[in-house]
Amino acid sequence: MATEQHWPSVVVPTPAHSSLADCLTYTSPDALAPGTLVRVPLGKRDLLGVVWECPTQPPADLACEQARAVSSVLSGISPLNAEWRELVLFAAQYYQRALGEVALAALPPQLRDLQPDQWQRRLKKAAKPAQAEADLPNEDTTAPALSTEQVAALAALATATQPVLLFGSTGSGKTEVYLQAAHKVLAADPLAQVLVMVPEINLTPQLQQRFTHRFARLYGAAAVVALHSGMTPAQRLTSWLAAHTGAARIVLGTRMAVLASLPHLRLIVVDEEHDPSYKSQDGARHSARDLAVYRARLVTRHGANCQVVLGSATPSLESWHAATAGRYLRLDMASRVGGGALPALRLLNMAQQPKGTVLAPALLAALIERAQRGEQALLLLNRRGYAPVLACHACGWKSQCPSCSAFRVFHKIDRTLRCHHCGLTERVPRACPECGNLDIAPVGKGTEQLEEQVTALLSGQQRPDGQPLRVARMDADSTRTKGSLEAQLERMHSGEVDVLVGTQMVAKGHDFRRITLVAALNADAALFASDYRAPERMFSLLMQAGGRAGRDAALSSGAELWVQTWHPTHSLFTALKKHDFPAFAAQQLEEREAAQLPPFVYQALLRAEARTQEAAQAFLAAAREAARALEGAEHLTLFPPVPMAMQRVANVERAQMLLESTSRPALQHVLTHWHTALTACRALPEAKGLIRWAIDVDPLAI
Numbered sequence: 159m160a161t162e163q164h165w166p167s168v169v170v171p172t173p174a175h176s177s178l179a180d181c182l183t184y185t186s187p188d189a190l191a192p193g194t195l196v197r198v199p200l201g202k203r204d205l206l207g208v209v210w211e212c213p214t215q216p217p218a219d220l221a222c223e224q225a226r227a228v229s230s231v232l233s234g235i236s237p238l239n240a241e242w243r244e245l246v247l248f249a250a251q252y253y254q255r256a257l258g259e260v261a262l263a264a265l266p267p268q269l270r271d272l273q274p275d276q277w278q279r280r281l282k283k284a285a286k287p288a289q290a291e292a293d294l295p296n297e298d299t300t301a302p303a304l305s306t307e308q309v310a311a312l313a314a315l316a317t318a319t320q321p322v323l324l325f326g327s328t329g330s331g332k333t334e335v336y337l338q339a340a341h342k343v344l345a346a347d348p349l350a351q352v353l354v355m356v357p358e359i360n361l362t363p364q365l366q367q368r369f370t371h372r373f374a375r376l377y378g379a380a381a382v383v384a385l386h387s388g389m390t391p392a393q394r395l396t397s398w399l400a401a402h403t404g405a406a407r408i409v410l411g412t413r414m415a416v417l418a419s420l421p422h423l424r425l426i427v428v429d430e431e432h433d434p435s436y437k438s439q440d441g442a443r444h445s446a447r448d449l450a451v452y453r454a455r456l457v458t459r460h461g462a463n464c465q466v467v468l469g470s471a472t473p474s475l476e477s478w479h480a481a482t483a484g485r486y487l488r489l490d491m492a493s494r495v496g497g498g499a500l501p502a503l504r505l506l507n508m509a510q511q512p513k514g515t516v517l518a519p520a521l522l523a524a525l526i527e528r529a530q531r532g533e534q535a536l537l538l539l540n541r542r543g544y545a546p547v548l549a550c551h552a553c554g555w556k557s558q559c560p561s562c563s564a565f566r567v568f569h570k571i572d573r574t575l576r577c578h579h580c581g582l583t584e585r586v587p588r589a590c591p592e593c594g595n596l597d598i599a600p601v602g603k604g605t606e607q608l609e610e611q612v613t614a615l616l617s618g619q620q621r622p623d624g625q626p627l628r629v630a631r632m633d634a635d636s637t638r639t640k641g642s643l644e645a646q647l648e649r650m651h652s653g654e655v656d657v658l659v660g661t662q663m664v665a666k667g668h669d670f671r672r673i674t675l676v677a678a679l680n681a682d683a684a685l686f687a688s689d690y691r692a693p694e695r696m697f698s699l700l701m702q703a704g705g706r707a708g709r710d711a712a713l714s715s716g717a718e719l720w721v722q723t724w725h726p727t728h729s730l731f732t733a734l735k736k737h738d739f740p741a742f743a744a745q746q747l748e749e750r751e752a753a754q755l756p757p758f759v760y761q762a763l764l765r766a767e768a769r770t771q772e773a774a775q776a777f778l779a780a781a782r783e784a785a786r787a788l789e790g791a792e793h794l795t796l797f798p799p800v801p802m803a804m805q806r807v808a809n810v811e812r813a814q815m816l817l818e819s820t821s822r823p824a825l826q827h828v829l830t831h832w833h834t835a836l837t838a839c840r841a842l843p844e845a846k847g848l849i850r851w852a853i854d855v856d857p858l859a860i
């Protein structure tokens with residue numbers, strides 16, 4: 159009599175587009191529950207895998223001698239539950255990726271790398287109580303009395319059965335609503351867990367502090383954990399384990415957190431839900447916001463109740479449309495807590511300013527006046543570096559990147575030319591490389607130059623304490639080193655800085671109390687961009703940026719948002735002036751419907767990268783022909799291949815083709831059945847030189 163044998167099918171990280179199946183069959187003397195973490199051999203390697211099923215019979219098509227044995231089982235950790243597995247399966251199918259890739263990418267990297275003995279030591283450490291009571295914050299942990307609007311929103315939220323869109327002005331107290339909604343959920347069920355997502359790593363420490371202050375005394379400081387890519391692998395594993403075991407009651411994270419194992423998830427909050435960072439730009443390119451909505455529904459389908467709240471002052475047009483159509487429940491909080499006024503919009507017509515104006519004289523005067531009163535100002539310029547191009551006026555040479563279809567940016571600080579796409583960095587040449595002319599000059603303006611010019615313009619002016627005015631800059635360059643962002647934010651909060659120059663990075667979320675003036679210096683690019691989402695992004699950026707001003711009600715009566723523009727009569731500004739997002743959204747949605755753009759149609763992109771543009775396009779053209787032949791293709795529009803806007807990056811040519819349909823199931827159906835053909839197209843002689851291809855479902859940029 160043979161000993162009992164099991165045939166677990168195990169999900170392993172298979173390379174993208176490989177011919178390997180999603181699940182590989184192994185053997186095991188023991189029955190392994192679905193969701194069990196195991197290590198299995200694949201080729202010469204030993205990999206982490208997730209057991210998907212564990213039948214007692216081998217699959218019919220398997221030659222028994224093929225199957226290898228599971229190497230080991232990760233002990234001391236419970237299996238990933240059915241909800242998690244269903245979520246991961248959905249994400250893989252919807253975004254057209256291998257199940258193994260999505261499943262393993264959702265697990266902390268250290269879990270993949272630890273050997274069994276290291277794993278045992280790790281588990282022991284995790285079992286120890288993380289933080290002593292003495293470390294608990296001393297701050298006031300009581301909730302403030304709620305505004306009428308907050309009360310109404312919370313009451314409506316308590317009974318909502320659909321996804322909730324919390325449409326609240328900046329400073330209306332949305333975070334307080336999240337805190338109290340979380341409190342209610344946690345108090346009602348001793349196991350319940352809450353997931354709160356923010357778009358940027360930078361915003362998690364602030365939020366973590368607020369949640370820890372509120373909940374540490376109730377549930378212990380270890381009940382609140384963060385999960386984002388800025389953490390060390392060890393920290394990430396600790397947080398992930400806390401979430402998986404249920405020790406963490408609140409998980410705060412960026413988009414990656416949506417796939418964390420949270421067995422008792424009862425509430426998901428997606429803050430700043432309109433933010434493009436929720437859509438990942440590599441791997442499965444999933445939208446964490448959309449997966450959050452799916453996940454809440456999934457948990458509810460499994461018998462527990464899980465709510466999802468999407469919060470924003472400028473919701474994505476997708477969510478706004480869903481609310482208008484009644485699929486989401488919209489809750490409004492129009493007023494600012496404490497009655498602070500939203501900043502008044504002042505448009506500066508650049509056509510009426512002196513030639514070559516950096517800051518319009520009226521804006522400069524306002525800056526000085528406010529700084530002299532001890533208030534702060536924010537100047538937004540969406541371009542880092544000193545100048546976007548360096549040029550020779552004698553021969554026309556420009557600082558083109560040799561490897562990309564882009565110019566290298568002039569950084570004066572270290573006198574380099576840097577490509578922001580491939581990273582190529584070189585010393586600025588002494589003379590024009592083409593003609594030897596010594597007089598090569600920067601063209602256009604970046605934050606570094608603006609900082610320099612504003613400093614010069616403000617020199618001689620004083621703060622109330624008699625000190626000279628201080629100008630600082632905050633962008634991806636100034637915050638590159640660890641801790642520098644925190645240090646800069648602190649200088650801003652402490653009032654050490656009077657005028658902050660920065661990219662959109664400074665516009666997001668930070669609660670600067672003494673800012674009363676925000677100015678956007680180059681908003682026009684978005685008005686006439688070919689990207690149909692550009693106006694939506696600009697509107698939200700300006701609302702967000704404006705939202706930085708006047709958060710302190712005592713100072714807010716004179717809070718202003720200034721915009722320098724050549725097109726002051728543009729409809730975007732008309733709506734912005736009235737802080738009328740609904741009017742802006744209605745107008746944009748009308749245009750989108752007329753032009754048959756999302757959210758009225760569904761899109762996917764097939765992207766190809768190759769040594770030559772011809773090869774990339776040949777692959778796409780063949781793929782397009784193959785798609786045409788598929789069942790359901792008649793419901794799709796298949797656009798011809800085109801070079802991408804950034805056609806060449808690091809000497810790789812890029813092209814894409816767009817698929818579009820008014821039916822999401824039809825689009826999904828074709829995408830799902832396309833894969834075999836795509837693999838075949840790759841082998842075509844005309845596609846020689848193809849490096850990689852990928853599908854982007856619901857792309858944000860076309």
Ligand code: ADP
Nearest residue numbers: 302303304305327328329330331332333334495
């Ligand atoms: P939002 O997330 O909508 O921008 P926040 O929740 O951050 O707004 O609230 C803005 C400020 O108002 C915060 O400093 C917060 O502590 C405070 N706040 C929120 N709700 C109340 C309330 N009901 N009473 C007093 N202060 C509040």
Ligand code: ZN
Nearest residue numbers: 550553590593
């Ligand atoms: Zn020259």
Ligand code: ZN
Nearest residue numbers: 559562577580
């Ligand atoms: Zn480059």
